Amino acid sequence: MDSMDSSVASPDLGLALGFPFWVASRRRFKPDDPFFASGNLERELLAKHVALDLTEDERFQLQRMEIADANLFCPIAGCGARLEYLEEFEDHYNTRHMASCSVCFRVYPTSRLLSIHISEVHDSFFQAKVARGFPMYECLVEGCGAKLKSYKSRQRHLIDKHRFPSNFEFYKKAHPSKHQRQKLQRKAYKGGDAKDQESFMDLDAKKESKQTRPKHYRPKQEVKTGTERESEMEVETKLHHPQTTETKVVTNSEAKNEKAKAETEMEVEERIEDIVSGISKLSTVDASSPSSVSFGHRHSRGFAFVPRSVRNQNQISKREQTRKP
Amino acid sequence: MASEDTSPSHSHHRDSIKSSVGNTAANRRRQQAISIGKERREALIRAKRLCRDSIFDDDDNEKGLDEGEMVIDEEQSVLNARTAQTVQELKSSLSYQGKDATQKTIEALRALRKLLSKSEVPPIEAAIQGGAVPLLVQCLSFGSADEQLLEAAWCVTNIAAGGPEETKSLLPALPLLIAHLGEKSSVHVAEQCAWALGNVAGEDMELRSILFAQGALLSLTRLMLSNRESTARTAAWALSNLIKGPDPKAANELIRIEAITDTIVKHLKTADEELVTEVAWVVVYLSALSDKAISILVRSDVVPVLVNRLVGSESLQLLIPVLRSLGNLVAADAYITHSILIVGNDITDQVLYGLIKCLKSEHRVLKKEALWVLSNIAAGTLEHKTLIFSSEAVPLLIDLLSAAPFEIRKEAAYTLGNICVGPTKGSDNKSDIIVTHLVPLVKGGCLPGFVNLVRSADVESARVGLIFLELVMRGYPNGEGPKLVEREDGIDAMERFQFHENQEMRNVANALVDKYFGADYGV
Numbered sequence: 131m132d133s134m135d136s137s138v139a140s141p142d143l144g145l146a147l148g149f150p151f152w153v154a155s156r157r158r159f160k161p162d163d164p165f166f167a168s169g170n171l172e173r174e175l176l177a178k179h180v181a182l183d184l185t186e187d188e189r190f191q192l193q194r195m196e197i198a199d200a201n202l203f204c205p206i207a208g209c210g211a212r213l214e215y216l217e218e219f220e221d222h223y224n225t226r227h228m229a230s231c232s233v234c235f236r237v238y239p240t241s242r243l244l245s246i247h248i249s250e251v252h253d254s255f256f257q258a259k260v261a262r263g264f265p266m267y268e269c270l271v272e273g274c275g276a277k278l279k280s281y282k283s284r285q286r287h288l289i290d291k292h293r294f295p296s297n298f299e300f301y302k303k304a305h306p307s308k309h310q311r312q313k314l315q316r317k318a319y320k321g322g323d324a325k326d327q328e329s330f331m332d333l334d335a336k337k338e339s340k341q342t343r344p345k346h347y348r349p350k351q352e353v354k355t356g357t358e359r360e361s362e363m364e365v366e367t368k369l370h371h372p373q374t375t376e377t378k379v380v381t382n383s384e385a386k387n388e389k390a391k392a393e394t395e396m397e398v399e400e401r402i403e404d405i406v407s408g409i410s411k412l413s414t415v416d417a418s419s420p421s422s423v424s425f426g427h428r429h430s431r432g433f434a435f436v437p438r439s440v441r442n443q444n445q446i447s448k449r450e451q452t453r454k455p
Numbered sequence: 456m457a458s459e460d461t462s463p464s465h466s467h468h469r470d471s472i473k474s475s476v477g478n479t480a481a482n483r484r485r486q487q488a489i490s491i492g493k494e495r496r497e498a499l500i501r502a503k504r505l506c507r508d509s510i511f512d513d514d515d516n517e518k519g520l521d522e523g524e525m526v527i528d529e530e531q532s533v534l535n536a537r538t539a540q541t542v543q544e545l546k547s548s549l550s551y552q553g554k555d556a557t558q559k560t561i562e563a564l565r566a567l568r569k570l571l572s573k574s575e576v577p578p579i580e581a582a583i584q585g586g587a588v589p590l591l592v593q594c595l596s597f598g599s600a601d602e603q604l605l606e607a608a609w610c611v612t613n614i615a616a617g618g619p620e621e622t623k624s625l626l627p628a629l630p631l632l633i634a635h636l637g638e639k640s641s642v643h644v645a646e647q648c649a650w651a652l653g654n655v656a657g658e659d660m661e662l663r664s665i666l667f668a669q670g671a672l673l674s675l676t677r678l679m680l681s682n683r684e685s686t687a688r689t690a691a692w693a694l695s696n697l698i699k700g701p702d703p704k705a706a707n708e709l710i711r712i713e714a715i716t717d718t719i720v721k722h723l724k725t726a727d728e729e730l731v732t733e734v735a736w737v738v739v740y741l742s743a744l745s746d747k748a749i750s751i752l753v754r755s756d757v758v759p760v761l762v763n764r765l766v767g768s769e770s771l772q773l774l775i776p777v778l779r780s781l782g783n784l785v786a787a788d789a790y791i792t793h794s795i796l797i798v799g800n801d802i803t804d805q806v807l808y809g810l811i812k813c814l815k816s817e818h819r820v821l822k823k824e825a826l827w828v829l830s831n832i833a834a835g836t837l838e839h840k841t842l843i844f845s846s847e848a849v850p851l852l853i854d855l856l857s858a859a860p861f862e863i864r865k866e867a868a869y870t871l872g873n874i875c876v877g878p879t880k881g882s883d884n885k886s887d888i889i890v891t892h893l894v895p896l897v898k899g900g901c902l903p904g905f906v907n908l909v910r911s912a913d914v915e916s917a918r919v920g921l922i923f924l925e926l927v928m929r930g931y932p933n934g935e936g937p938k939l940v941e942r943e944d945g946i947d948a949m950e951r952f953q954f955h956e957n958q959e960m961r962n963v964a965n966a967l968v969d970k971y972f973g974a975d976y977g978v
Contacts, residue, residue: 149966151885152922154834154873157827158786161743162701165827169775169820173736174500176772192499205912207956216861219912223951239954295958 206239208272242272250281251301270300502657502696503616506609506650507572510685511643527574534574535581541567542585549593557600564594564606571613579617583624587614595631601641608632608647615654622658629655629669636674646686649678653693663697667705671697676712679734684727691722691733695740703744710741710748716755723760728773731764735776742783749787758784758795762802765809771818778813778821781806782828792835798842806832807846814851819860826855826866833873837889840874844892849899856904861911868908868919871901875926888930897927902943909948909964914957921949921963928971937971946972 159165171192202213206227213219227239233252238244246268249256260266260279267284269276271292278284281301288294527534545567548559567587571577587610594607611632615622632648632655640648652671656663666672675697678690698705709715722734738757741748752758757780764777785791796803813825833843843849848870856867875896877887908920924945928936940946952964 149925149963150918150922152872152876152926153886154840154876154878156786156789156831156834157869158783159743160701161699161740166779166824169779169824170502171500172771172818172820173775174502177504178499202912205914205956205960206951207954213912216912220910223910227951227954237950243954295962298961 208240240272243270246270247300497618501616502699503654504650504692505572505577505616506612506647510646510650510689527570529574531576531578534570534576534578538567538570538578538581539585541570542582542587542590545590546586549590557603560594561600561603561606564603564610568606568609568613571610577613577616579614579621582610582614583621588624588627592627592631595628595635597631597634601644604635604641604644605647608635608644608651612647612651612654615651615658619658622655622662625655626665629666633666633669633671633674636671636678638677642681642683642686645678646683646689649675649686649689649693653689653696656693656696656699660700660702663699663705664702666697667708672705672708673712676709676715676718679722680714680718684725684730687722688727688730688733691730691737695733695736698737698740698744700740700744706741706744707747709737710745710751716751716757720756720760723757723764728768728770731768732770732773732776735761735764735773735780738780739776739783742780742787746787749784750790753784753788753790753795758791759802762805762809766805766812771816771821774813775820775824778824778828782824782831785828785831789835792832792839796832796835796839798836798838803842807842807848811846811848811851814848814855819863822855822859823863823866826852826863826870830866830870830873833870835878837877840877840889840892843870844874844895849896853896853899853901853904856901857907861913861916864904864908865913865916865919868905868916868923871896872919872923872926875923875930888926890930890932893926893930894932897931897939902927902939902945906940906943906945906948909945910951914960917952917960918963921960921967924949925967928967937976941972 175189175192202216202219203209204211204213204219204222204226206223209226211222211226213222228237229239229241229244230237231244231247231252233248236247238247250267256266263279265277265279267278267281269278269284269287269292271288274292276287276291278287285298285300288298289296529537541563545560545563548556548563551559567582571579571582591607591611591614594603595611599607611625611628615625629652632651635648636645636652652666652675656666656671672694675690675694679687679694681687681690694709698709700706719734719738723731723738725731738752738761742752761777761781764773765781768774768777785796796806810825810829813821814829816822829843829848832839852867852871856864856871859867875889875893877889880886905920905923908916909924911917911920924940928940930936931939946968949964949968952960955961955964
């Protein structure tokens with residue numbers, strides 16, 4: 131039935147098996163194909179004059195029951211939730227699979243993956259431990275429990291032990307466009323400006339896929355020392371906002387960042403000595419505590435750490451941002 | 456177990472029922488919460504038809520007696536008891552050797568028949584358990600009086616309207632039923648037997664095979680030639696149940712019968728829409744199962760006649776099989792789009808008109824299946840694509856893609872995509888993109904609908920959506936495709952696949968995102 135299963139080799143898209151480009155071809159169905167089920171049902175109902183006796187409710191239920199037989203399940207890996215009907219999926223997705231990081235706006239389908247992300251990307255403490263050789267990179271598969279020493283070796287583990295595809299990247303780059311969009315939104319109101327947060331504490335120490343990320347969103351790859359980071363952040367700031375006159379960073383968030391810098395710079399060494407896993411999450415200023423996670427509301431990203439005064443001003447733009455479902 | 460459950464929420468009555476009874480049933484329904492049990496639902500969708508009224512509405516004085524009959528509205532247990540008793544009476548009348556044996560038998564049969572046809576829930580199980588089947592077989596023996604045959608066949612008809620076990624219990628009766636289809640039989644008897652056989656065939660492939668082996672096909676076909684419309688109708692319906700497969704052997708055998716195509720054409724042209732409907736279903740199964748049939752049918756008058764009916768009829772019941780027949784024919788054989796539905800021919804405009812009419816209707820089935828046919832036509836020549844593109848179908852298509860129930864949206868997607876993709880391939884082995892169609896369609900607002908499909912939980916829909924987005928990103932002029940897709944939150948939609956359980960979808964979506972929204976995007 132599928133008209134498009136003849137994949138065409140496509141080196142430019144980098145797919146080993148080829149890409150299933152659209153081919154306009156006829157589709158044929160066998161008489162007992164589910165495609166014809168509703169028509170068959172209609173035939174029987176009409177023939178038995180039952181249509182006259184069926185109420186709207188009953189009719190509706192009959193149709194539903196047909197579709198329900200189709201056994202719908204949520205296709206997000208590891209979820210398997212039963213969906214009563216297809217239209218339900220969007221709601222289900224928004225409720226269950228929209229754990230989003232308030233720092234970098236990445237979205238994850240489970241809170242566990244989100245918290246792994248937050249640790250690995252936004253937690254300087256995590257990086258410090260990595261630097262000292264602790265195996266910190268958790269296996270992404272729930273229940274496995276393995277911890278690896280580097281992103282790369284964790285990747286290897288996923289591919290070898292759990293048969294992940296070799297092109298799977300946990301750290302998919304966020305799209306410039308998304309950030310750009312949100313930046314533009316935030317520019318639309320005066321006062322608070324949280325956009326710098328994303329560039330500051332983002333300790334993206336991960337290996338990149340073959341493409342390099344656009345500079346203005348990501349600092350470089352290796353773990354840096356405090357001073358290096360500081361200077362880089364400054365450089366970034368300059369690159370970021372060549373015309374920062376009206377969009378200057380608000381005093382209190384700047385202060386926050388200053389404090390953060392100081393902390394990480396000077397206190398990292400001390401922190402490492404007090405190893406309590408819970409503390410590691412609290413030591414960074416920005417992102418990692420679970421209370422920052424926003425569920426089910428796509429567009430509340432980025433506002434969790436903005437001071438309340440600024441946040442109130444944000445409300446308008448937040449509403450504007452909300453897409454129609 | 457009776458084919459319908461005893462819930463009072465439904466009455467199967469047809470028009471002969473007095474109004475007071477109807478109201479009571481309606482009241483009961485209103486007062487109780489309606490929920491359709493699995494059993495009831497199965498009864499509703501079964502391809503069986505209970506025979507409630509006499510098949511002949513001519514002068515027969517027996518009809519007069521029946522007409523005064525109220526619906527038997529009793530407790531199931533009382534009904535069952537009465538049934539058992541009636542079967543006993545039948546038994547004793549059959550062993551009776553006296554002068555009035557036949558009359559007694561007929562009366563007993565009639566009583567049983569009434570229980571099985573006038574009750575809201577026919578006491579089929581009770582009849583079988585009471586031992587009715589062997590008695591009925593006996594009643595069907597050759598040389599029996601017509602009236603006896605008729606009543607017996609009617610009883611069998613309604614028993615065969617039950618569930619699988621009940622229907623299978625009728626195996627001993629089958630050869631007799633087939634035999635009585637013969638041209639020497641009274642036409643009423645033949646018709647009633649055809650009805651019974653239709654119910655048996657409607658059960659499952661196993662029974663269909665048995666009936667086929669016993670020679671039911673030829674006899675039913677001959678009956679379909681009858682001048683009596685009700686007979687032809689019943690025979691056609693029974694035939695459709697017999698050939699519906701999934702084993703194609705009956706369909707293949709049917710098309711080999713010499714006069715069959717002419718008969719079909721003749722019946723498709725009649726004024727009696729019910730007859731047209733049943734015969735159209737025969738065409739549905741012929742075209743779905745037998746390639747030989749397709750080849751013969753497309754070269755006959757069947758296609759023009761079907762198109763006529765598509766355009767001319769407003770009856771949902773008729774349009775469904777007519778549309779589907781055309782759909783099956785178009786889907787199976789390029790001959791139709793290339794030799795019959797040539798752009799420029801009148802018939803082609805007619806088909807398009809008919810399909811658009813279905814798109815505009817409020818019936819889900821018509822919309823969905825018309826879209827399917829349209830998508831297959833759009834998979835034809837460049838002229839076909841242009842024809843559809845320039846017709847009033849396009850705004851309808853975009854609208855359906857955005858707002859209709861999901862299964863309709865998917866079909867609309869296939870149609871729109873097929874319009875944008877040429878029949879030829881370029882040197883890169885990818886189908887040519889028809890930019891002159893793609894651009895207006897995107898400008899016409901089709902992208903949100905496709906992005907929405909990408910978000911679907913149904914893998915096939917998501918795939919269709921993704922593949923179309925690829926077309927846009929690759930083929931939209933001036934490299935504007937990616938931007939347009941992004942504007943509709945296409946990136947979000949594609950990124951969802953990162954954690955999708957389907958590997959192919961993950962790969963496809965990731966590949967697209969990497970290629971079109973990579974490092975140098977937006978700089």
